[in-house]
Amino acid sequence: MEFSHFHREGCRGDGVSAWESDAMTDAARPAAKVLVVEDDRELGPLLLRLFRGAGYAGDLAPDGQAGLHLALTRAYDLMILDRGLPAIEGLDLLGRLRRSGVTVPALVLTALGTVADRVAGLDGGAEDYLVKPFEVEELLARARVLLRRRDASAQRLAVGGAAFDLISRTVAYPDGSLVALSGRESDLLRLLAQHPARAFTREEILARVFPDASGVALVDTYVHYLRRKLGAEAVATVRGVGYRLGPG
Known part of the structure; x- marks a missing residue:
């Protein structure tokens, strides 16, 4: 038609x-x-x-x-x-x-x-x-x-030496261990992993990952959550800018 x-x-x-x-x-x-x-x-x-x-x-x-x-x-x-x-x-x-x-x-x-x-x-x-x-x-x-x-x-993105599955919201490591992420944690990691060489400001992350929220402190909170689950180097701080995916 x-x-x-x-x-x-x-x-x-x-x-x-x-x-x-x-x-x-x-x-x-x-x-x-x-x-x-x-x-x-x-x-x-x-x-x-x-x-x-x-x-x-x-x-x-x-x-x-x-x-x-x-x-x-x-x-x-x-x-x-x-x-x-x-x-x-x-x-x-x-x-x-x-x-x-x-x-x-x-x-x-x-x-x-x-x-x-x-x-x-x-x-x-x-x-x-x-x-x-x-x-x-x-x-x-x-x-x-x-x-x-x-x-x-x-469907899968590289996060350091691990594989991030966007569908199951899990990060799989070569030793077979698996880490499950919440929806917001997954959204944040997805943004960073899709642009591994780019540093995002807190304001950009807030707008693209948490569009219904206000206050960049929420971004810092979820970065903390990811580091706690995936390791301190999972998300790198770029001084004067914001955050990017950590080194592989």
Whole structure:
């Protein structure tokens, strides 16, 4: 079903559209979080309903500035991004996120469909590019592919000589010992392990790991928790900056 034909396809008697009914049967990961950055007042909410109906959690940003804020302060598994956005253009937004260390897979969804447009989008940091109008089934299929790729590449991260499993939230050592982490501890270690050479300020960590909290003292508390469980060198203090992953 082509998404631009949504209104002509009609809805079921219970108010659920045909595409939404189909989407509910998709095998989406329940925990996957999608950020939709779309300024069209009709299309944006419909895309959000589509992904939520398919079992994803989701947020909608109506312009580039809002999309930048959400992507920097919350954790997402996938971003659906328009190009012709107000405030910050789509590829400019994507470039800023990549330079900030945000690696969430991005699918550009736009009416700009020439070969040059596609090349610019992929070279600009997008993992996929889909031109409007589009088929709902194809969009969901492409989303699943990007999520599978992300899962395969990011399920385990190196932490010194140990392996950090993002799914089980455990750190496994070569001697067979296993350390379990809490959700917040896991989120903090994930941020540091995904960017092992980068030092984060306490404010950056607070915004990206504890977006609903206030006060950088919370960051220090969880760094202490990680060091207590994984060893004093697990998280290194960078004087005058903040914290980074400890030496391997």
